[in-house]
Amino acid sequence: MSDPYVNIEIDNGVGTIEFFHPAHNSLPGDILAKLAQTITEAGENDEIKVIVLKSGRDRTFCAGASFKELININDAETGKVFFSGFANVINAMRKCPKFVIGRIQGKTVGGGVGLAAATDYCMATKYASIKLSELNVGIGPFVVGPAIERKIGLSAMTQIAVDANSFYDAEWARTKGLFTKVFEDIETLDVEIKAFAEHLCTYNPEAMKDMKKVFWEGTEHWDTLLADRAVISGRLALSEFTKETLKRFK
Template structure:
């Protein structure tokens, strides 16, 4: 399948949410909207006890924002709406009453690092290097920053946000707390994710719900915070610097 999609399959009480885009699993606005809604719906589905978030194919986990859409943003409101898409997905993950297990098979950039950071437990392959590339195009990781900082700490987040042209390998991400385990290949990753998620389904769902709420304590203002951050990104994407930089991607 080469068309973009977001789908969910339920296997042994595990809700497996998968997103895909042929442009290295980048995330245009419509995919972000579907992803946020799918996560929200899975959170209220009694047939699901645990959620796995993954992307399609076997290369890049997520290339972040859709450059095609970024290039076509010509006013601040459109910019705010676009970056709010990432905010809505992160907030949906934050509010979801069920644990979300991340399955990261390959490189992840920008908004993709935000998604991985917003999972509750994230496993990856050794190929899953990460990069916060936003400063490269004159923006900055404002929307995903709170999720990344919460997961790996301010110092590490600052490092990769400023060093916007470098990939940091999966072991670095594991050492900083983004990934819990790193595996040699996708087959091993998938087996471990499946076994772990299904084992979690044997636990008390009320306990997991209360644990998740406790884990995310202190983020209650993120509806407002991430919306405000989307405004900043929406303004910066209109700057002369960013407009000139994005022309290279046409």
């Protein structure tokens, strides 16, 4: 079993950031912090013109937040810090002056859907079904909600947030605008992403930087908004309902 990691490789102007955790790419706080830092640094690196965000292995893109850490939340401050992990990554992508291309090779849950939604252009395989499962354990997709709503609209976000026990397939996600293209397999996905990212590198970086600002207009308050949402989730994590539910899952 491999150790968790966040790596970056630079090739022909494309900075590929890869994260991994053996528990289906669920992300604990330290990996989320490293991921946010790596995205920020890539945005400042003149050698990088376009960023690709991917995860390791081939089964699951991201299973959301670390269940082990969630179970161990016992006070409000710890809860806020825990739920701020995905907020910091989303805000790092939002503020990054370069396009972030998402590579979603498999199922993605909870915070993982938020990461996909926070990319600027996202491609997937047909195996990349999505689920917002937070309500199942007595919380809700508060932190990732703004990114998901921005991408697929309030109606679709409401649908998957309320129907917290169902996976929605990759084609559904494509029709709602989360994915731009869906491919039959990982090999085809990777060929398409490589060609697309390298072609973007031929464009004017100043134009792409200005486009990125325009795309994210109206989200300047997200540092505060997502921090406030993390407080809500942290409070709910301490509720009797959630504590009892987590005991059953444990």
